[in-house]
Amino acid sequence: MMVMDISPEQRIKELEEENRLLQETIESCMRQKEDAETILLDEKIDRDILMNIAENLDHVIVLWTPFLKTLFVSPNFEKLYGIPVEKYKKNPFLFFKVVHPADRLWFFKQTTVRLKNQPMEDVQVRILVNGEVRWVWIKEKRIYNSHGKHILTIGTSTDITHFKKIQEELESFRNQLEQKVKERTEEYLKLNEEYETLNEELRSSNEELQASNEQLKQEIENRIILQRLLESSEAKYRNFLKQSTEGIMLVNREGRIVECNAAMSAITGYSAAELIGMYVWDFDAMLAPQSINISEKEKKDFQKGFFQYLNEKYKEGPLIHEEVEVHTLHGEKYIRRVAFPVFTGEERYIGTVVWDITQKKKNEEELEKYRKHLEKVIEERTQALVRSEEQLARIIRQIEDVILLVDEKGVINYISPTVEQKSGYTQQEMIGKTILDILHPDDVEVARQRFFAFVAKPGEKSVLNSRIICKDGTIRHVEIHSNNLLNNPVLKAVVVTVRDVTEREQARIQLQSQKDFIESINRTIPGFVLLINIKENKVTFINEDFYAKLGYTEEDIKKFRQSFPHQIFHPDDLSRVRSIFSAYATASDKDIIENDYRLRDKIGRWRYFHEWSCVFSRDEEGNVKEVLVIMQDISKQKIAEQEVLTSRNMMRLVLDTIPVRVFWKDRNSRYLGCNKVFAEDGG
CATH class of the missing domain: 3.30.450.20 (PAS domain)
Known part of the structure; x- marks a missing residue:
């Protein structure tokens, strides 16, 4: 804990001076960093030399292309961000994981500026590394070639946690100073309360005047409360008008529209500014269908009835309760409207609620058309059913599939004549048996389980591929279609259609074999x-x-x-x-x-x-x-060759931008190369 042996004001000045010096130091570092960001692609250089130089810099340096491909990351990147360099190169988006959760969305928005091919502004952001919160200052600079094309971006990061801590300490001292000001203010208020007490004793002689003042104050408070209640009631009324899905309008005793909500404008197509102030009989005439022409006499009769209802007949019930067709700016519509009296003190109004029932009317008309169509279809289907019954016997005799009617136990009650052609069994031999009796033994158990599960679900349909044994012992592949009509009051049976698919199955097996052979070749x-x-x-x-x-x-x-x-x-x-x-x-x-x-x-x-x-x-x-x-x-092989060449050029480009002389030797102290600054200084 820090021991406060100096005044807050002195400590604030010291912190401000330290803050100024730290700011100058950071700006100096940033100027050095900016001097290292000018890049020209000319010659080749070894990556190890660039790594040695980057280790001696105070900042983290990252180079990437306009397509966000990372070209270089300085070794001290992991020290600052806690992310291994190789992992970051493979997935730069790992950086977002160390950004402090409170800053992550804001920083992501800043990053999207870069993705839109625009330079990102300097940012200060918090990061969370191993449970420790750090502040970093991130800057970017874009490098362009002689044609003005963006070829490279250099990003630098600086740890400014110490600077931020100094700022926080400075803010803490400011808060302490404000607390002392607050305490002094409270002392002043306390003295003021003592003064008020003395003043109250002086005013005690004027009790009658004080009582009068209290009464007046109470009356003012009551009026304020009443005003707030009226404002609350007005707000609720306005909110009700705004949120209501029904059209609502209010007409005063002169017959003019004084209120209407958004729903009324939506239904009629007229804005509130157009409707407010209009006479209700003009409004009614404006909404009349185009086929109806409202005369002036009809308007006067409506006007007379309106005033008579408002003054005398309002107790008899609603003025209007009807469903009518109207003409709006959106076209012809059907509406239901109800008009009723509204009293507020001595004022009298007519309130009107309107519902748009156009869709309901359309649905009713469609339903009526469908009902008539359905009656016609039923009549046609009845006649067709009579004809189909006459044709059914002829069709069954001509159809190649075998048709059966079986009960819930699988016993055959009917089988079509084609059974003899397909299996060799006659109709008489099959009646009373079950279809399971001629199935292949390997298929019987599966067919039995599926059949009894199937008959428990009236209305269901199923398809089963199986094999039957013909009377002469040959095996045929069949496709069995079943329709559960046990709950049908006429049939009360399961309708089974057996189709011979032996040739199709043999063709399928042969085709699949050929397909598997071709697929095996493709895979190898x-x-x-x-x-x-x-x-x-x-x-x-x-x-x-x-x-x-x-x-x-x-x-x-x-x-x-x-x-x-x-x-x-x-x-x-x-x-x-x-x-x-x-x-x-x-x-x-x-x-x-x-x-x-x-x-x-x-x-x-x-x-x-x-x-x-x-x-x-x-x-x-x-x-x-x-x-x-x-x-x-062979793209990876080609790209790898190009990346090796590009990497060497990029390292040479970065080394030539460093504003200090750099050279390198072999083990025998022989010069192997140098950067551009060294060459220019040495001539």
């Missing part, structure tokens, strides 16, 4: 596999890796199959690709043609590929018809 071949018809200039086959790695959709592939996709090849490689096509025409069946070129993926990136191609098929005249192409992605 690294990269892309394409089959190109060079005579028709289109792609006839592409394996799934093409979708996954280049991001093209099935629609894109369909276009490629219609015409060879020259547009995805790099323009500089097209001439070489065309020469390959020419080589195909003279290639032998044993020739393997290899080549490197670039392809553009779905999002526009260029990727390097190595191709092996050979003749796949020829036409009747012996000319090459199709070519089999296998492509392997």
